[in-house]
Amino acid sequence: MPPALTPEDHSAVLRVHIGHRPPRPNVSYVDQLVGEDQEGIAFSYFTGLLRNYDVDVVHVHHPCALLGGKTDGDPLPKNDLVLSALALRVVHNLRKNRTALVQTVHGKDHCGTGRWRRILERATDAYITLDAEMKTPAPDRTVHIPHAHYRERFLGYPVAEQIPGRVLCISPHRLAAVCAAPLRVFELTSTAGLSLRVAGGPDPAVSSLIDRADAGTQEKISSRLELLSDAAMVEEISEAELVLLPAIETLADESMLFMALSLERPVLVQDSPAVQSLRREVGPGWIHTHAGPLTAERIDSVMDALQSSPAEQPPQFIGRDMDVVAQQYAALYRAASRRRR
Structure with a gap:
């Protein structure tokens, strides 16, 4: 898990740029990232090619989102040479601005493969999995944060x-x-x-x-x-x-x-x-x-x-309260930003 927060971590606003739509009335994964009350963190959202690097952390749940690709449809339509050039530009801008890159790995992946993908994998500061069975390209940079319940x-x-x-x-x-x-x-x-x-x-x-x-x-x-x-x-x-x-x-x-x-x-x-x-x-x-x-x-x-034989007690959820999960994301963002800076 990321290191425990220290008092100075709360002294400045952490800026997190998320490759996902803003929270809406319908439940979505993004609600767990933003939480109900995360003081000291400013969230913004992007679609299409990543252009804003003036933030502390960029978080995506499909790497092709960084290059303007769709996350729920066909793979990126460009050839690997073009995609690799785009990926190198993204990584250059991340490093130039000392911006950390975080990826959630989950389920079926529609992004495709290629050299561009390996470029982004090497540049990823932290991976997040929602279940302990999911594999990532870098186990040593992986944190398991469970999906929250909705009670x-x-x-x-x-x-x-x-x-x-x-x-x-x-x-x-x-x-x-x-x-x-x-x-x-x-x-x-x-x-x-x-x-x-x-x-x-x-x-x-x-x-x-x-x-x-x-x-x-x-x-x-x-x-x-x-x-x-x-x-x-x-x-x-x-x-x-x-x-x-x-x-x-x-x-x-x-x-x-x-x-x-x-x-x-x-x-x-x-x-x-x-x-x-x-x-x-x-x-x-x-x-x-x-x-x-x-x-x-x-x-x-x-x-x-x-x-x-109906169930004798309600479902038991371990560590899945929404506030607890949101705090884990906040801790990971802060730790990734500290390492990058």
Whole structure:
């Protein structure tokens, strides 16, 4: 972990430039970086090619953001020679301004590879992982900061009454990835009173899947295809008896996982070492997994387990309070800035 803060660390404003959109009403990874009350730190945000180096720390969660690339789509379209030149310019400007570079490593990486990537890796002062299973290019410069839970975030939000037998597919960005398999196999389930709810961003592919599945399930499928606010997601999750999630590949996927657990709703998610680690942390009855393609039999077996042996206590979160997590980011920023200067 970064060194403990000293009194002089609080004497000046630390300027942190984040390659992420500013905080908004919907939960996002950036909320954990900014926190509710971080005195002495000024945050700013950038998209496109990094141009502002007059800061103490630059923090990105995909390295291609530094070169103006998209973090959730195709790799950077330029050739490696051009990208390497851009990366060398970024590194030169970072060093010239004694600005530290911090990267979060998480899930699926859409940035691609090449010499440009190695240039940025060598220049990175600290890596952050959200789960202990994630590997980075430099273990000696890596700090594990867990994803925060959202219990306090949703205090005061209206919570709906749980609907027995409701299975929910929900995702703000990857709805097709989570609902395609359940929609195909739902009519094969045998659990009495089971219903399937699909909620998330509108997608023509999802609409056609729902139409085809609904024809054979006697109105046991309902949907809410729109961009969901946090309040709408809280409503949908709290109505569910089981929440189906896609493989945890993006920060948005992980946010949905912690939203469901924070609202004390069990989840069914594709297995992975990180998911198994969290499963041990939160305790029995909350995280259920499937190793291969989702099947009707697996949905039935999980529903049987939930209805016959519900969890005996709420999910247990270790070191995941939002304020604690934000303080760890603040400490890392200060330590990285001190080393660079």
